[in-house]
Amino acid sequence: xxxxxxxxxxxxxxxxxxxxxxxxxxxxxxxxxxxxxxxxxxxxxxxxxxxxxxxxxxxxxxxxxxxxxxxxxxxxxxxxxxxxxxxxxxxxxxxxxxxxxxxxxxxxxxxxxxxxxxxxxxxxxxxxxxxxxxxxxxxxxxxxxxxxxxxxxxxxxxxxxxxxxxxxxxxxxxxxxxxxxxxxxxxxxxxxxxxxxxxxxxxxxxxxxxxxxxxxxxxxxxxxxxxxxxxxxxxxxxxxxxxxxxxxxxxxxxxxxxxxxxxxx
Numbered sequence: 081x082x083x084x085x086x087x088x089x090x091x092x093x094x095x096x097x098x099x100x101x102x103x104x105x106x107x108x109x110x111x112x113x114x115x116x117x118x119x120x121x122x123x124x125x126x127x128x129x130x131x132x133x134x135x136x137x138x139x140x141x142x143x144x145x146x147x148x149x150x151x152x153x154x155x156x157x158x159x160x161x162x163x164x165x166x167x168x169x170x171x172x173x174x175x176x177x178x179x180x181x182x183x184x185x186x187x188x189x190x191x192x193x194x195x196x197x198x199x200x201x202x203x204x205x206x207x208x209x210x211x212x213x214x215x216x217x218x219x220x221x222x223x224x225x226x227x228x229x230x231x232x233x234x235x236x237x238x239x240x241x242x243x244x245x246x247x248x249x250x251x252x253x254x255x256x257x258x259x260x261x262x263x264x265x266x267x268x269x270x271x272x273x274x275x276x277x278x279x280x281x282x283x284x285x286x287x288x289x290x291x292x293x294x295x296x297x298x299x300x301x302x303x304x305x306x307x308x309x310x311x312x313x314x315x316x317x318x319x320x321x322x323x324x325x326x327x328x329x330x331x332x333x334x335x336x337x338x339x340x341x342x343x344x345x
Contacts, residue, residue, distance in 0.1 A: 099290070102151035103253055104301050107288040109148035110255065111304045112332040115284040117144045117163050118210050119238045119259040120329045121193075123340040124169060125267035125276045125316050127230035128187035128218040131174030138342020140167050140325065145334065151290075152247035165195035165210060167342060175218060181226055187218040191236065212238035214261075222269050229268040236261045250293045259284040267316075277313040282331075284308070308332055321345060 123140045142163040150157050168191070175187030195210040214236030222230035240257040247253075260283050267276030285305045289298040310331035317324040325340035 099151065099251065099292070100299070100301060102149070102154065103251075103288065103290045106148045106151045106253065107255070107286060107301060107304055110146070111257070111284065111286045111306060112308065113144060113146050113148075113161075113334070114240065114243070114255070114257050114286070115259045115282065115306075115308065116310070116329070116331045116334065116336060117142050117146075117161055118195075118240045118257065119212070119236065119261050119280075119282060119284075120144075120310070120312070120327075120331070120336050121165070121167070121338040121340065122234075122263070122265065122276070122278075122312055122314060122327060123167050123325050123338065123342065124191075124216075125222070125230060125269070125274045126218075126232040126265040126278070127222050127267065128175070128184070128189045128216055128232065129169055129171030129344070130184065130187065131171045134171035134345055135169060136323070136342045136344030137168040138166075138323075138340060138344075140165060140338055140340030140342075142336060142338050144336045150247055151253070152251040163195060163210075165193050167191075167193050167340065169216070169344070172215075175221075181223070182221070182228075183223070184218060184221045187221070189216040189218075190214075191216060191234070193238070208241060208243040210238065210240045212236055222267060222274075229266050231266050232264070234261075234263040234265065236263065251290065252292070253288060253290045254298070256287045257284060258286075265312075272317070274316040274318070275313070276316065277311075280310045280312065282308045282310065314338070 121142045147158045170190045173188040175184035177183040193212040216234040218232045220231040238259040243255040245253045263280040265278030312329045314327035327338040329336040
């Protein structure tokens with residue numbers, strides 16, 4: 081009887097280790113895709129709004145591809161992910177004018193994003209949410225004379241909380257993601273469209289808990305901390321106060337797409 085008890089204990093420990101390893105593998109696969117999906121989406125040219133009371137508000141959707149192994153069955157899971165969110169910019173500071181030709185240098189905008197959920201519910205148990213905020217600093221204003229482009233640097237912090245997966249009604253995982261990005265962009269207004277592009281450096285970390293239907297105790301795996309370099313290009317289309325956006329991103333050897341629309345003054 082004693083040997084049987086010891087054997088059952090060893091089997092249980094090995095089983096728990098296997099589940100933890102599978103959850104760890106899943107988290108490693110998800111981290112980069114999730115960080116890219118929630119932090120992408122510039123939805124703006126490189127210029128600032130021009131100080132108070134100027135603002136923009138609108139909505140956008142990031143599109144990407146998720147791929148990971150189901151930790152309960154070890155089967156591959158793949159699906160396109162659509163991440164809609166609200167987006168706003170508020171002009172805080174108009175900047176300094178050195179000469180009539182060089183105006184609104186170091187203008188500042190406040191930016192925020194909010195999303196209540198990710199649209200793909202096959203595995204999701206709870207509704208997660210995103211809150212992101214940051215500032216854009218305009219280094220050079222887009223002007224006709226002299227023909228200068230807009231150049232800016234944006235710092236954004238994105239927090240994605242409460243993403244809970246349910247696998248086979250037996251295994252549950254809950255993820256929390258933080259992404260800090262520093263983004264440099266350039267744009268130039270043309271008669272019909274404003275093209276823009278740039279590069280972003282991101283550092284992100286993801287915390288993961290898991291539990292089972294037989295044991296509701298939440299167990300944490302090691303935090304995943306990574307960094308990534310991404311590139312983006314986009315086009316802004318403007319009709320009066322309405323603006324539309326089409327963007328492409330390349331990050332972690334994967335492509336993403338963003339569509340957006342907003343209005344403001």
